[in-house]
Amino acid sequence: MTNPTAPQQTLRDKAYFDRRATDEMARHLAPAGRSLHETMATSCRILAMTGQEAGLAGQISVRSDRPGAYWTLRFGLGFDEATPADFIEVDRDLNTLSGRGMA
Numbered sequence: 001m002t003n004p005t006a007p008q009q010t011l012r013d014k015a016y017f018d019r020r021a022t023d024e025m026a027r028h029l030a031p032a033g034r035s036l037h038e039t040m041a042t043s044c045r046i047l048a049m050t051g052q053e054a055g056l057a058g059q060i061s062v063r064s065d066r067p068g069a070y071w072t073l074r075f076g077l078g079f080d081e082a083t084p085a086d087f088i089e090v091d092r093d094l095n096t097l098s099g100r101g102m103a
Contacts, residue, residue, distance in 0.1 A: 036062060036071065037084035044073060044082035053079040064089050066097070074101030 034042065044060055047053055060079070061072040066089065073079070074088045088099030096102055 035084060037087050040071065040073070040087055041082045041084045044079035048078065048080035048082075068092055069097055072103055074099065075103055076101070 040060060040062060047060070059072070060082075061070045064070055069089050069091055071087050071089050073082055074086055077086055086101075088101050088103060089097040090103045091097055094103040
């Protein structure tokens with residue numbers, strides 16, 4: 001039963017709580033501080049651990065800061081073997097621009 005003499009409270013919308021949670025997380029949670037290649041290697045390892053490696057044919061890529069270039073896992077490695085040093089930068093024709101190996 002409601003109390004007719006109690007002050008009415010307005011309900012806040014979802015955007016309010018989203019902003020509040022985002023602001024609080026930014027203040028209280030420290031970022032992981034991973035490099036791009038560390039994040040890519042971690043992604044590969046997670047895909048391998050969850051059995052999703054085979055369907056992707058070894059393709060994990062991230063757009064490079066260089067226009068028209070991408071970072072990808074070098075040829076010949078499984079996702080379960082990926083380390084930050086195993087990524088190469090390639091152009092649209094898969095020519096290696098940075099790193100050792102081929103795509």
